[in-house]
Amino acid sequence: MRVGLILTEALVGLRRNASMVISVVLVTFVSLTFVGAAILMQEQISTMRAYWSERAQVAVYMCSPVSETDTCVDGEATQEQLDVVAGELDGDALSPLIGSVRFEDKAEAYANLIELVGEEQASVLTEDQMQQSFWVTLKDPAQSRVIAESFTGVQGVEEVVDQLKYLDPLFSALTVATYIAVGIAALMLIAAVLLIATTIRLSAYARRKEIGIMRLVGASNRVIQTPFVLEGVFAAFLGSVLASAAVLAGMHFGVDGYLRGRVPSITTWVTMQDAAFVVPILIVIGVVLAALSAGFAIRRWLRT
Incomplete structure (x- = not known):
């Protein structure tokens, strides 16, 4: 050729x-x-x-003084209710699934709100009205449903939010x-x-x-x-x-x-x-x- x-x-x-x-x-x-x-x-x-997926967290929001859900009929979450949630997260059933847990108190929550929306907008709420919350980082994000099911409907817990669902x-x-x-x-x-x-x-x-x-x-x-x-x-x-x-x-x-x-x-x-x-x-x-x-x-x- x-x-x-x-x-x-x-x-x-x-x-x-x-x-x-x-x-x-x-x-x-x-x-x-x-x-x-x-x-x-x-x-x-x-x-x-x-x-x-590696960074998305599950937020367990505790009842605040202004919460109106069925699990918050008694008002703000008590220290006993906070201890119950903390104990569950640290217990044998859930701890193998959890990478880390961070507790956010009212002061931290209010500071984060100011940073997010500005001091003028945040002034409609007071620090005492803010929610305390547990921020849970999972080893496997696919197991977020387990955390949600464990705390949904628990007295003192207003809601459980999986951040990955927003994405x-x-x-x-x-x-x-x-x-x-x-x-x-x-x-x-x-x-x-x-x-x-x-x-x-x-x-x-x-x-x-x-x-x-x-x-x-x-x-x-x-x-x-x-x-x-x-x-x-x-x-x-x-x-x-x-x-x-x-x-x-x-x-x-x-x-x-x-x-x-x-x-x-x-x-x-x-x-x-x-x-x-x-x-x-x-x-x-x-x-x-x-x-x-x-x-x-x-x-x-x-x-x-």
Whole structure:
């Protein structure tokens, strides 16, 4: 097989179908950019979930003087009720599940409220009206239900709050966004595959006389097919490289340059290493899909 001749034929095909090749490059670029974004979004979700799962706590809020739940009919939680909760947390049944327990008294609770909403807003309450609470960090966050069931309905306990539940809607929304990106990417990849197949068939039709001559001189189907496959692979490779550059640029300017400094509540972000890991995946997807599409298209055309 003459490599030089095959490459020359492939370049001739690219030059003849320049507009179609540009279309393939652009469609591949857009579709693989969505694929890369979806991969990084899913990695971000996994990173955030792992980070917050380790730090999310279960808060056992004791009754305050202004509590109105059924377990607080006697008013503020008594010292005896506080000791009962502390004893349960330190008991043989729950202690194996617990990493640490922090007790927050009224003064600490009021100071945290001031820090959160400001002194003016916090002034609607007094320190005596604040709740005392136990903040429980679990060894396995999946066991938070055990803590909730142990103290829900206990006299002196107003409510039990699992912080991780507040994050579930956020993770769900991000997951839906990832699925949307994957869906768009899949549609665009299908469009790219069909466009590559159409381009190859048009290129083969434009060179039908040359193909006929090659057949007459005994050229094998492999020799005839290879330049056309290379055309599709080259166009898809360019699109893959552009998509990779877009993903890296988005990571550098979008995440590192913008989001990290403006969303301080998220302390764990995907990194450039994660984006660099996505690059070969995008290139392989683009090249493989193009090779399969072009190979299938030219084989079908040669049979007709």
